[in-house]
Amino acid sequence: xxxxxxxxxxxxxxxxxxxxxxxxxxxxxxxxxxxxxxxxxxxxxxxxxxxxxxxxxxxxxxxxxxxxxxxxxxxxxxxxxxxxxxxxxxxxxxxxxxxxxxxxxxxxx
Numbered sequence: 001x002x003x004x005x006x007x008x009x010x011x012x013x014x015x016x017x018x019x020x021x022x023x024x025x026x027x028x029x030x031x032x033x034x035x036x037x038x039x040x041x042x043x044x045x046x047x048x049x050x051x052x053x054x055x056x057x058x059x060x061x062x063x064x065x066x067x068x069x070x071x072x073x074x075x076x077x078x079x080x081x082x083x084x085x086x087x088x089x090x091x092x093x094x095x096x097x098x099x100x101x102x103x104x105x106x107x108x109x
Contacts, residue, residue, distance in 0.1 A: 008048065009095050012039075012055055012088070018062045019085050020075040029078050032061055036084040043091055 019032065035058040042051035075082075 005048075005095065008052065008055075009092050011059075012051075012092050015055060015059050015062060016085050016089050016092075020077045020082065022062050023076055024061070028061060029076075029081055032058065033078075033081050033084065035061070036081065036088060039088055040084065040091075043088070 022028075022032075024032065035054050038054040039051060039058070042048070042054060077085075
């Protein structure tokens with residue numbers, strides 16, 4: 001179970017890092033914003049099934065490359081999307097650290 005959580009957190013980090021690299025229509029950015037909110041809500045509830053589903057939908061929009069990347073010099077991502085992304089990255093950074101308990105399991109059980 002712990003390994004599944006670690007994998008999910010790593011996938012989440014890759015996808016969140018990919019957000020600023022995308023070029024989307026404003027409606028696409030609204031969808032990204034909605035999915036970031038859904039991820040945050042699922043993380044708050046410890047609902048790993050909902051987290052995994054929302055993450056999959058987000059990945060369909062932003063297509064993450066599986067390697068570390070820096071923030072590009074230019075992005076058309078709106079500031080609220082970048083702020084939500086940063087908050088989720090900070091919250092995910094705390095998962096899986098020794099001594100920290102997480103609620104629920106990554107497979108939604």
